[in-house]
Amino acid sequence: xxxxxxxxxxxxxxxxxxxxxxxxxxxxxxxxxxxxxxxxxxxxxxxxxxxxxxxxxxxxxxxxxxxxxxxxxxxxxxxxxxxxxxxxxxxxxxxxxxxxxxxxxxxxxxxxxxxxxxxxxxxxxxxxxxxxxxxxxxxxxxxxxxxxxxxxxxxxxxxxxxxxxxxxxxxxxxxxxxxxxxxxxxxxxxxxxxxxxxxxxxxxxxxxxxxxxxxxxxxxxxxxxxxxxxxxxxxxxxxxxxxxxxxxxxxxxxxxxxxxxxxxxxxxxxxxxxxxxxxxxxxxxxxxxxxxxxxxxxxxxxxxxxxxxxxxxxxxxxxxxxxxxxxxxxxxxxxxxxxxxxxxxxxxxxxxxx
Numbered sequence: 013x014x015x016x017x018x019x020x021x022x023x024x025x026x027x028x029x030x031x032x033x034x035x036x037x038x039x040x041x042x043x044x045x046x047x048x049x050x051x052x053x054x055x056x057x058x059x060x061x062x063x064x065x066x067x068x069x070x071x072x073x074x075x076x077x078x079x080x081x082x083x084x085x086x087x088x089x090x091x092x093x094x095x096x097x098x099x100x101x102x103x104x105x106x107x108x109x110x111x112x113x114x115x116x117x118x119x120x121x122x123x124x125x126x127x128x129x130x131x132x133x134x135x136x137x138x139x140x141x142x143x144x145x146x147x148x149x150x151x152x153x154x155x156x157x158x159x160x161x162x163x164x165x166x167x168x169x170x171x172x173x174x175x176x177x178x179x180x181x182x183x184x185x186x187x188x189x190x191x192x193x194x195x196x197x198x199x200x201x202x203x204x205x206x207x208x209x210x211x212x213x214x215x216x217x218x219x220x221x222x223x224x225x226x227x228x229x230x231x232x233x234x235x236x237x238x239x240x241x242x243x244x245x246x247x248x249x250x251x252x253x254x255x256x257x258x259x260x261x262x263x264x265x266x267x268x269x270x271x272x273x274x275x276x277x278x279x280x281x282x283x284x285x286x287x288x289x290x291x292x293x294x295x296x297x298x299x300x301x302x303x304x305x306x307x308x309x310x311x312x313x314x315x316x317x318x319x320x321x322x323x324x325x326x327x328x329x330x331x332x333x334x335x336x337x338x339x340x341x342x343x344x345x346x347x348x349x350x351x352x353x354x355x356x357x358x359x360x361x362x363x364x365x366x
Contacts (some may be wrong), residue, residue, distance in 0.1 A: 029158075032145050037086075039136050044045075051074050070112060082165040085247070090165055092364075102181060105263045106145060107145045107146070107147055107346065108144050108145065108146045108147070108177045108178060108179070108222075109146065109147050109149070109172060109175055109176045109177050110132070110135065110136055110139070110146055110149065110152045110176065110177065110178045110179075110180075111147045111149045111151065111170065111172050111173050111178070111179045111180075111242075112131075112135075112148065112149070112152060112179075112180050112182075113152075113161060113165075113170060113173070113180065113182070113183070113363060114151075114153075114156065114161070114180070114182030114183050114326065115152065115153060115154065115155065115156040115157075115161075115182060116151070116152065116154040116155065116307060117131070117150030117152075117182045117325075117330075117333065118130070118131070118132060118150060118153075118180075118182045119152030119154055119184070120133075120330060121151060121154055121324050122311070122322070122324045122326070123327060123330065124327075125253070129327050129330055129331070129335035129347070130150065130152070130248070130328045130330060131182075131331070131333040131337065132148055132150050132180065133148060133150075134330070134331055134334035134336075135148075135180070135300060135334050135337055135338055135341070136148035137324060138334070138338050139341075142240075142342075142345065147190045149176070150184075151164070151169070151170045151174040151305070154185065154335050155186055156182060156186060157183070157186045157187045157227075158183050158187050158224050158225070158227035158231065159187075159227055161183050161227075161231060162227050162230060162231050162234075163182075165231065165234055166234070166237070167361060171184070173235060173238060173242075174185060174237060174238045174239045175239070176239060176242045177241075177242060177243065177244070178242065178243050178341065179235065179239075179242050179243070179244045179245070180244075180245050180247070180337055181244065181245070181246040181247070182246070182247050182333075183231075183246075183247045183282050184249055184275075184335075185230070185280075185323070186223055187219060187220050187221075187224045187227075187280070188220050188221065188224070188264075188276050188277070188279075189252070189273070189276065189323060190216075191214075191216055191217045191276060191329055192212050192269065192272060192273040193222070193321075194209075194213050194252065194274055195199065195210075195213060195260045195262075195269065195272060196253075196258070196260070196269055196321065198261070199258050199259065199260045199269060200258060200319075200321075203261075204261035204262070205260060205261060205262050206263075207263040208248050210262050210263055217276060217279075221279055221280065221283055222323075224280065224283060225283050225286075225287060228283070228284065228287045229287050229290075229291070231357070232244065232287065232288075232291040232293060234292070236237075236291070243292065243294070243341075244293045244294070244362040245295070245296055245340050245341065246284060246288055246293060246295055246296070246338060247293075247295070247296040247297075247298045247333065247336060247337060248277075248281040248285070248296070248298050248299040248300070249277045249280055249281060249284075249298065249299060250277065250286060250298050250299050250301075250302035250303075250310075250325070250329075251270065251273050251274045251299070251302065251303075251314070252271050252273065252310060252312050252322075252324070253269050253273040253276050253312050253321075253323075254270055254274070254302065254303070254310060254312075255270070255272050255274075255310055255312065256269050256312055256313065256314055257270075257311050257314060258270070258314060260272065263284035277299065280317055281299055294340050295340070296333075296336040296337040296339070296340045297336055298332070298333050298336045300336075301332050301333070301335065302325075302329070302332065305307035307328050307332070308322070308326070308328065308329045309326060309327070309329035309331060309332055310321075310325055312324065339342055
């Protein structure tokens, strides 16, 4: 019986949660793929969401004037790709360097046009509309946990972080949402969660939150040490199963998957806010934005058309995350305070989607 449960959970995790939801195997695959793409200078995407879409692997982002790359930017890269739109504005002396760190949400998983619609691209375009010359560097990796992001930073794989004026961080969902997926597997197969398994899941959640706190504290300390002048904004995580009507049989009775997942992300968000307050960084409240919106912004659903367990938002959801960030960014935007970075000091403005 235990073997059957394990096989069902494994099948569910592979088929329904292609991004990995924080599994160690998924993160290891991502790190290996990042390392491989850095060696080759190009990236290969996989349909299961481990990396990026093949068609985007070498695109040029006309909005940001950046050449698309799946590895780190290269100082030897040709500067000819730089945006002429910014030059036409007559202000080539000041460039706001924006670095986006995070998981598949930062990468823009599921979007048809990631270069345009991922939240970091939307934020950069909002800044340009406000008159800023903004260069966006996106280091989003599908399936990334706080462990993985910390390792990327320590390995120097997010090279522009030390030169950034603005840094957004989206991390944590993959640290904890695998606990919800484990329970969802029982609901999908109409099975009650055994008491020992349920207790194990709760222990796993507690341990994951403790590890996240430690990683997030170290992550912020390291960024601030490297770049004390950067403005750092993290974001709370929304409840991806808010709209699901699914009941889980647990030892104490029944619990809805939506309510359980809400408890998980709320605990994560509370840890994030505590660390942010302690470290002096800002928080964009994507969680509340998703709770209050009347738009359909989530992919996950179960209705007459079928069941979709995708934890990612749709295009409107990514736009909502961008707006949540931008509401914080614009509170203290001051063109006079941005760092002076001349055009020739920048690399080819390579999009560093690792």
